[in-house]
Amino acid sequence: MPVTNLMTFNVSRMEVMDLDGNVDAGLMPDLSPEQVAELYGIMVLTRRLDERMLKLQRQGRLGTFARVLGQEAAHIGAAYAMREGDWLVPAFRETGSFIVRGIPVERVLQYWGGDEWGQHFPEGSRVLPVSVPVGTHMLHAVGIGWAMKQDRERVAVLTVFGDGATSEGDFHEAMNFAAVFQAPAVFLCQNNHWAISVPYGRQTAAASIAQKAIAYGMPGIQVDGNDVFAVYRVVRDALDRARNGEGPTLVEAHTYRMADHTTSDDARKYRPPEETAYWQERDPLERLARYMRRKGLLDEAREAETLARAEAEVDRVVAAYEAFPAPPPDDLFAHLYAEMTPALRAQRDALLAALGEGE
Amino acid sequence: MAEIPFTAALNRAMAEEMKQDERVVVLGEDVRAGFFGATSGLVDIFGPERVLNTPIWESGIAGMALGLAVTGLRPVAELMFADFFYLAADEIANQMASWHYVTGGQTPVPIVVRTAAGGGFAIGYNHSQCTEASFLNPPGLKIVAPSTAHDAYGLLKSAIRDDNPVLFIEHKLLYGVPGEVPDEEYLIPLGEAAVRREGKDVTVLAWSTMVGKALQASEELEKQGVSVEVIDARTLVPLDEATLLASVAKTGRLVTVEEGRKRGGVGAEIAATVMEKAFGSLKAPVVRVAAPNIPVPSGPAAEAMHVPSVPSIIGGVRTALA
Ligand SMILES: Cc1ncc(C[n+]2csc(CCOP(=O)(O)OP(=O)(O)O)c2C)c(N)n1
Ligand SMILES: [Mg+2]
Numbered sequence: 286m287p288v289t290n291l292m293t294f295n296v297s298r299m300e301v302m303d304l305d306g307n308v309d310a311g312l313m314p315d316l317s318p319e320q321v322a323e324l325y326g327i328m329v330l331t332r333r334l335d336e337r338m339l340k341l342q343r344q345g346r347l348g349t350f351a352r353v354l355g356q357e358a359a360h361i362g363a364a365y366a367m368r369e370g371d372w373l374v375p376a377f378r379e380t381g382s383f384i385v386r387g388i389p390v391e392r393v394l395q396y397w398g399g400d401e402w403g404q405h406f407p408e409g410s411r412v413l414p415v416s417v418p419v420g421t422h423m424l425h426a427v428g429i430g431w432a433m434k435q436d437r438e439r440v441a442v443l444t445v446f447g448d449g450a451t452s453e454g455d456f457h458e459a460m461n462f463a464a465v466f467q468a469p470a471v472f473l474c475q476n477n478h479w480a481i482s483v484p485y486g487r488q489t490a491a492a493s494i495a496q497k498a499i500a501y502g503m504p505g506i507q508v509d510g511n512d513v514f515a516v517y518r519v520v521r522d523a524l525d526r527a528r529n530g531e532g533p534t535l536v537e538a539h540t541y542r543m544a545d546h547t548t549s550d551d552a553r554k555y556r557p558p559e560e561t562a563y564w565q566e567r568d569p570l571e572r573l574a575r576y577m578r579r580k581g582l583l584d585e586a587r588e589a590e591t592l593a594r595a596e597a598e599v600d601r602v603v604a605a606y607e608a609f610p611a612p613p614p615d616d617l618f619a620h621l622y623a624e625m626t627p628a629l630r631a632q633r634d635a636l637l638a639a640l641g642e643g644e
Numbered sequence: 645m646a647e648i649p650f651t652a653a654l655n656r657a658m659a660e661e662m663k664q665d666e667r668v669v670v671l672g673e674d675v676r677a678g679f680f681g682a683t684s685g686l687v688d689i690f691g692p693e694r695v696l697n698t699p700i701w702e703s704g705i706a707g708m709a710l711g712l713a714v715t716g717l718r719p720v721a722e723l724m725f726a727d728f729f730y731l732a733a734d735e736i737a738n739q740m741a742s743w744h745y746v747t748g749g750q751t752p753v754p755i756v757v758r759t760a761a762g763g764g765f766a767i768g769y770n771h772s773q774c775t776e777a778s779f780l781n782p783p784g785l786k787i788v789a790p791s792t793a794h795d796a797y798g799l800l801k802s803a804i805r806d807d808n809p810v811l812f813i814e815h816k817l818l819y820g821v822p823g824e825v826p827d828e829e830y831l832i833p834l835g836e837a838a839v840r841r842e843g844k845d846v847t848v849l850a851w852s853t854m855v856g857k858a859l860q861a862s863e864e865l866e867k868q869g870v871s872v873e874v875i876d877a878r879t880l881v882p883l884d885e886a887t888l889l890a891s892v893a894k895t896g897r898l899v900t901v902e903e904g905r906k907r908g909g910v911g912a913e914i915a916a917t918v919m920e921k922a923f924g925s926l927k928a929p930v931v932r933v934a935a936p937n938i939p940v941p942s943g944p945a946a947e948a949m950h951v952p953s954v955p956s957i958i959g960g961v962r963t964a965l966a
């Protein structure tokens with residue numbers, strides 16, 4: 286009995302734009318100059334907002350949150366590839382994706398500010414709120430995908446998660462189900478190389494996250510996650526396949542967490558500075574700017590104008606966030622059951638009475 | 645005798661046990677760096693084989709700990725947040741809890757699962773719970789919830805030496821709190837409560853952060869002429885019934901105080917026990933001061949409203965006296 290080769294696999298990686306902003310014409314997605322400018326604007330806004338949120342947190346005006354610095358191309362490029370009717374099922378490091386999907390981003394600040402109302406998005410937005418428990422939301426994404434398929438809606442689900450999340454059983458369960466049932470789901474891993482203090486290589490022995498797709502029977506591809514064109518193109522194709530009934534895809538956006546894990550962390554304690562310096566040269570925003578300068582889409586005036594617009598929007602967002610009224614104490618009880626149980630009503634009344642006495 | 649923070653007391657307990665018994669190993673997410681600081685530095689002393697940074701897999705951490713235990717190791721596993729007990733619930737409640745029983749005692753299960761519980765950081769419903777009540781029911785587990793650095797040290801050492809799985813509940817708000825920990829080694833046996841304050845009118849039973857609040861409340865009440873006995877349960881399973889029942893026999897009144905939710909809470913179990921065993925000495929129904937049956941809210945103000953406070957404990961005592 287001879288030993289035969291059962292299967293051979295290839296895992297590919299896509300890059301469209303080099304560090305100087307030169308693009309491969311054959312791979313470049315067909316984005317109009319206006320769309321490129323829009324992407325750039327959202328990336329600038331996201332970065333500015335991230336910086337302002339850090340300031341607010343340090344001033345005690347915002348709770349602990351996860352910064353997105355350095356990962357703008359990955360989660361913004363991906364969300365930009367979505368179409369109307371598609372669902373977004375995020376983790377917690379996707380501030381820019383919310384902006385792309387038209388969510389009033391002051392809600393996201395409200396969430397990190399410790400107000401449950403920050404998880405209420407406009408009716409019909411098909412965007413799930415921030416999900417901090419690592420990995421559990423991927424199962425929700427395949428549930429949504431399967432339901433959409435039953436409804437014969439030609440839409441797809443994009444779910445986003447980190448490299449660390451691929452260690453959770455939920456990731457494997459979700460991938461397996463999606464492939465067997467051909468759920469229209471795109472799994473986007475923002476591989477930022479760290480899960481708090483644990484580096485990529487201590488999370489998985491696989492050379493790429495992308496190759497994990499093979500075992501489940503779905504395509505997997507790695508993309509330069511700091512190249513917004515490559516991310517956009519790969520995710521767009523994957524979403525198209527999903528909508529066309531061709532099943533799920535795993536996309537690994539190879540990127541880097543430039544900031545601390547959250548505002549309660551200090552990454553300098555466990556990360557070598559050379560590593561951060563290496564990725565600094567690959568800054569996704571600067572790379573896009575170089576492309577745009579080459580193409581005559583960006584000059585000093587337009588840059589300043591984009592920045593000013595972003596600043597104004599950040600001001601608006603922060604003002605809107607801080608203007609949200611504190612939720613009434615009654616809120617804690619009002620939304621737990623569709624119809625409040627008698628016992629819960631009694632607890633509510635007792636708490637409100639006690640608060641009243643305290644005044 | 646030095647004043648050291650709660651985390652340092654835990655750290656010292658683990659370091660000593662690891663030094664004395666090379667079968668003791670530490671595992672969990674980010675334990676080398678030490679997410680809350682309790683395990684920081686252990687890797688420098690004991691090396692990476694004995695201080696294992698695992699991938700992010702809560703059920704795996706608990707399940708793997710059982711595997712380690714079966715080979716004779718004594719794992720101290722960390723689940724970063726007490727809320728994640730639910731992610732590891734099968735391994736905790738079905739597997740490690742039953743193992744001693746299933747093997748007829750042939751295989752000891754010397755596992756400690758440490759976790760950070762409770763509110764105070766305003767990080768919402770899936771990072772702020774006290775979940776210990778959910779694990780009163782599965783047979784085979786022990787549950788420990790210290791209130792001071794002193795007890796954290798002595799109880800953790802006993803937990804590590806125990807041959808059954810111990811859930812070791814550490815409140816996030818206690819981590820930074822310093823307390824006196826004697827330089828010489830000592831153990832605190834599991835199943836022994838501590839009377840923190842003697843009194844004659846009402847017994848208040850609390851654990852973890854609620855002990856401090858109960859003591860504050862009892863000082864207030866003292867000024868109002870009410871004498872409160874405060875018992876720190878320290879261990880919830882096995883519960884020190886003797887100390888509790890003796891106190892209730894003296895005062896005739898009991899108030900339980902817990903940060904977790906009221907329905908199906910620890911207080912419910914204690915109230916039922918006291919009713920069964922000391923009904924005759926009760927002068928009033930047992931009062932449970934606990935959180936309402938709602939998710940832990942994430943806003944600082946709302947969270948503070950949700951967690952039992954000194955005034956709500958005073959209110960509970962007043963109800964018991966009425
Ligand atoms: C189920 C669960 N386990 C652990 C944690 C604590 N935790 C929060 S974020 C994180 C690391 C996540 O790493 P990764 O998936 O790579 O995402 P990144 O933070 O890098 O974006 C951990 C361990 C959690 N929130 N939920
Ligand atoms: Mg990561």
